[in-house]
Amino acid sequence: MNAAHTHIQQLGEESSVWFTLTPLLKGPSNPLTILMQMADRYGGVIPVTMANQRVVLLTAPEHFKRVLVTKADDYIKYFDGLKPIFGKSMITHDGALWQKIRMPQQPAFHPDMFAEYIPYFLSAIRTKMDMWAKLAQSGETVEMVEQTWTLAADMICKALFDRDMPFNPHFVFKCVKTYTDVMNHKSIRLKKVAGEEFEMSEQDAAKAMDVWAGVPPEVFAADPRELRERTLLKMIEDAVADPTIPEFDQQQAVDELKQYLWAGTETTALTLAWALYETAKNPEAAERIRKEGEAVYGDREPTAADYSALAYTRAVIQETMRLYPPIWMLLRQAAKDDVIDGKEIRAGDKVALFAYGAHHNAKYWTDPEAFMPERWIGDAAKKRIPYTYLPFGGGKRSCIGGAMSQVENTLALSILLRRFRPEYVGTEPPGINATVTLTPKGGLNFRIRDLS
Numbered sequence: 321m322n323a324a325h326t327h328i329q330q331l332g333e334e335s336s337v338w339f340t341l342t343p344l345l346k347g348p349s350n351p352l353t354i355l356m357q358m359a360d361r362y363g364g365v366i367p368v369t370m371a372n373q374r375v376v377l378l379t380a381p382e383h384f385k386r387v388l389v390t391k392a393d394d395y396i397k398y399f400d401g402l403k404p405i406f407g408k409s410m411i412t413h414d415g416a417l418w419q420k421i422r423m424p425q426q427p428a429f430h431p432d433m434f435a436e437y438i439p440y441f442l443s444a445i446r447t448k449m450d451m452w453a454k455l456a457q458s459g460e461t462v463e464m465v466e467q468t469w470t471l472a473a474d475m476i477c478k479a480l481f482d483r484d485m486p487f488n489p490h491f492v493f494k495c496v497k498t499y500t501d502v503m504n505h506k507s508i509r510l511k512k513v514a515g516e517e518f519e520m521s522e523q524d525a526a527k528a529m530d531v532w533a534g535v536p537p538e539v540f541a542a543d544p545r546e547l548r549e550r551t552l553l554k555m556i557e558d559a560v561a562d563p564t565i566p567e568f569d570q571q572q573a574v575d576e577l578k579q580y581l582w583a584g585t586e587t588t589a590l591t592l593a594w595a596l597y598e599t600a601k602n603p604e605a606a607e608r609i610r611k612e613g614e615a616v617y618g619d620r621e622p623t624a625a626d627y628s629a630l631a632y633t634r635a636v637i638q639e640t641m642r643l644y645p646p647i648w649m650l651l652r653q654a655a656k657d658d659v660i661d662g663k664e665i666r667a668g669d670k671v672a673l674f675a676y677g678a679h680h681n682a683k684y685w686t687d688p689e690a691f692m693p694e695r696w697i698g699d700a701a702k703k704r705i706p707y708t709y710l711p712f713g714g715g716k717r718s719c720i721g722g723a724m725s726q727v728e729n730t731l732a733l734s735i736l737l738r739r740f741r742p743e744y745v746g747t748e749p750p751g752i753n754a755t756v757t758l759t760p761k762g763g764l765n766f767r768i769r770d771l772s
């Protein structure tokens with residue numbers, strides 16, 4: 321069987337939760353309002369049976385805690401047709417094997433490392449600024465997620481891999497999206513679905529995955545920038561060479577890179593793009609960010625200590641992830657029978673934790689649809705109810721790179737806004753596409769204005 325055929329077999333499985341939920345989520349400009357209405361009407365535990373597939377939608381914070389923390393071992397990772405994107409990387413595993421794979425990589429994400437990474441984040445931001453200076457001159461319209469995705473990938477390559485990005489991110493990430501779009505909406509393969517402006521085939525998706533498979537070898541083969549000793553890539557290579565972890569083979573290393581280049585870039589990029597949208601709509605917030613940057617690091621390059629002092633800018637990033645959590649739903653599969661709130665969960669059920677719903681619930685947030693970074697500062701922030709805010713998931717499987725992504729995005733937002741005024745020129749309000757990630761329907765179009 322050739323590679324393309326293997327990929328096709330894994331596309332749009334009938335049993336996919338995404339396929340099951342898609343008919344529910346078609347239509348309105350923000351389909352997640354439908355799930356919010358269901359949560360309002362039917363409560364914290366909502367079993368849905370569609371196409372012979374039982375999916376239990378959880379909407380209450382105490383149930384999130386049960387699945388992610390208290391009974392974490394009974395609710396295992398579930399990956400649908402995403403395996404071709406993530407391979408056998410740690411994000412897909414459970415139990416002892418997951419731990420064995422995560423352990424050697426964990427030190428790369430310790431907060432003590434951030435100071436080392438910041439010069440590389442800044443270098444990637446400078447490259448983006450050079451590009452934006454040209455865009456400001458030409459006045460052309462750009463799609464912001466594409467812009468921020470390039471930046472996020474450049475930051476990861478430079479800081480964590482000690483490499484200049486050896487691939488064309490626009491091309492590669494378009495391929496990944498092609499795959500997930502086909503996988504999420506099986507019906508796209510058969511006919512054009514209302515609201516979707518593309519039609520793709522299984523062959524397109526299979527080709528896209530072949531491009532994706534070629535990326536990690538390019539990263540390994542590229543020349544190191546500085547031969548740094550402490551990088552994530554080195555830790556991965558050391559794990560491959562370590563005879564005490566035979567499971568960590570060369571294929572594992574390849575798949576770990578795929579994982580970082582997708583899970584660590586699209587999410588970060590979406591957050592920054594939505595933050596630029598919100599600050600374009602709220603010029604007083606953009607002005608406060610500029611003033612904060614001026615006061616904290618002025619004309620020199622920001623350091624790790626400066627990052628800690630950029631409280632308002634960081635609050636903008638946190639508020640953006642509340643309104644637009646890139647991972648709007650966490651998925652698990654029940655390994656055992658359980659009862660939650662009097663409702664039966666059967667082994668094999670897919671369990672969907674509706675994070676977006678908690679982020680937008682008036683029970684937990686004053687004026688939940690309003691963009692209010694202030695809610696993350698001072699006493700207001702301390703009153704938060706646990707598990708009502710989970711952009712990075714929760715429990716032992718929470719995001720390994722969450723804290724680092726906040727450093728990347730806080731610095732990028734501060735520096736970019738001090739030099740530019742990105743003007744939003746897209747549809748208002750932007751539509752929401754809820755697939756594996758929460759993305760703006762048709763993108764976020766901007767024109768870049770230079771402030772200098």
Ligand code: HEM
Binds near residue numbers: 714
């Ligand atoms: C705004 C940025 C980010 C968001 C919103 C985000 C979100 C998440 C979420 C929700 C999970 C848990 C999924 C689940 O429980 O099913 C996760 C896991 C993960 N994330 Fe992130 N992430 C971000 C940035 C990053 C970065 C920068 C990296 C690395 C460079 C990264 C690497 C990972 C990995 C490897 C896992 C799997 C951890 C494990 O299973 O042990 N993420 N992320």
